[in-house]
Amino acid sequence: MxxxxxxxxxxxxxxxxxxxxxxxxxxxxxxxxxxxxxxxxxxxxxxxxxxxxxxxxxxxxxxxxxxxxxxxxxxxxAPLNDIQLEQEPAQALSHYIDVKYQLSKKMPEASKLYALEIIQGAPHLTKILKGPLKALVKEKTAIIDAWIAAGKMKPISALHLIFHIWAVTQHYSDFAAQIEAVSGKSLSNKVFAQDAKATTLQLLVESLVIKEETVA
Missing domain, CATH: 1.10.10.60 (Homeodomain-like)
Structure with missing residues (x-):
């Protein structure tokens, strides 16, 4: 989309x-x-x-x-659009999470503005959210469900998996002040960013993928 x-x-x-x-x-x-x-x-x-x-x-x-x-x-x-059925789930989801973290690092202002619009009830985005975005998410949850049916992933709500990926990756830009206050670090710190990504992959990819694959 x-x-x-x-x-x-x-x-x-x-x-x-x-x-x-x-x-x-x-x-x-x-x-x-x-x-x-x-x-x-x-x-x-x-x-x-x-x-x-x-x-x-x-x-x-x-x-x-x-x-x-x-x-x-x-x-x-755009990164969500890249998820395709012919990919292996670990490869597709790992790439998606990686790009989402990159966006949170490079475009924190964009993430904060989007969050502000959503908090206010999305008055300028309602048609897009209920139309193109809803259709895109439906398409990608169907792919995840197909991976589950093929025995490549453990049973899980595909919709909530996508929501969790959004929540975790965008947290590092939307709540950057809180993260820096508690940890003294941000995604600009290479080791900290790698740890954040690795934790997300362990929780949301490695724990769900059944077939042994290489997780980037």
């Missing part, structure tokens, strides 16, 4: 690049202040452009916010 960013009517490569610059600046501001607290002035300043130039590309703050969320979802859901 691909969640597309709403395109503006003028289709030029330079404008597309400018939109991406604006989206990245808006992501930083929205993740700090939310939709209500953020202003177009702050976003324009972060993007190093005038407010009038910002409105040339996006008609309103709501439109820009939706574009940012769409961008976040595109990045966030």
């Amino acid at each position: 691909t969640v597309t960013i709403k395109k503006q009517t003028i289709a030029k490569s330079s404008i597309s690049k400018k939109q991406q610059l604006i989206i990245q600046a808006a992501l930083k501001v929205f993740s700090l202040y939310g939709l209500t607290g953020a202003s177009m002035e702050q976003i324009a300043q972060e993007a190093d452009m005038s407010k009038s130039n910002l409105f040339y590309y996006f008609d309103s703050k709501d439109e820009l916010y939706t574009a940012v969320l769409s961008h976040v979802l595109t990045e966030w859901l």
Whole structure:
């Protein structure tokens, strides 16, 4: 599934690049202040452009916010799309968990913004969550169920397994302040990140896979 960013009517490569610059600046501001607290002035300043130039590309703050969320979802859901039936479960799930940890390290602002939107009831994402995301999760849970039926995994709720992977991997960005306060470390610490990933693999992959496979 691909969640597309709403395109503006003028289709030029330079404008597309400018939109991406604006989206990245808006992501930083929205993740700090939310939709209500953020202003177009702050976003324009972060993007190093005038407010009038910002409105040339996006008609309103709501439109820009939706574009940012769409961008976040595109990045966030792409790894789940990679899970395919022909793969071995250990390989597929290990890769998915690895990429999710990479995203939590590289895109903490995106994770926090997405979490903030969900906490508020997902007013800008309801259609996507109930439509494309629900369909994608249904497709991937069917694959996990097929692995279980084939004797490759122990019986487990495929849906809750995916929820657990989301919860664990995104915890390291959404609750980074708590983790750093308790451990004094974050995913930027290589050993700490490796331990976090290894623990997740042991709990959510190695304990479930029946056929002996190499877990990356």
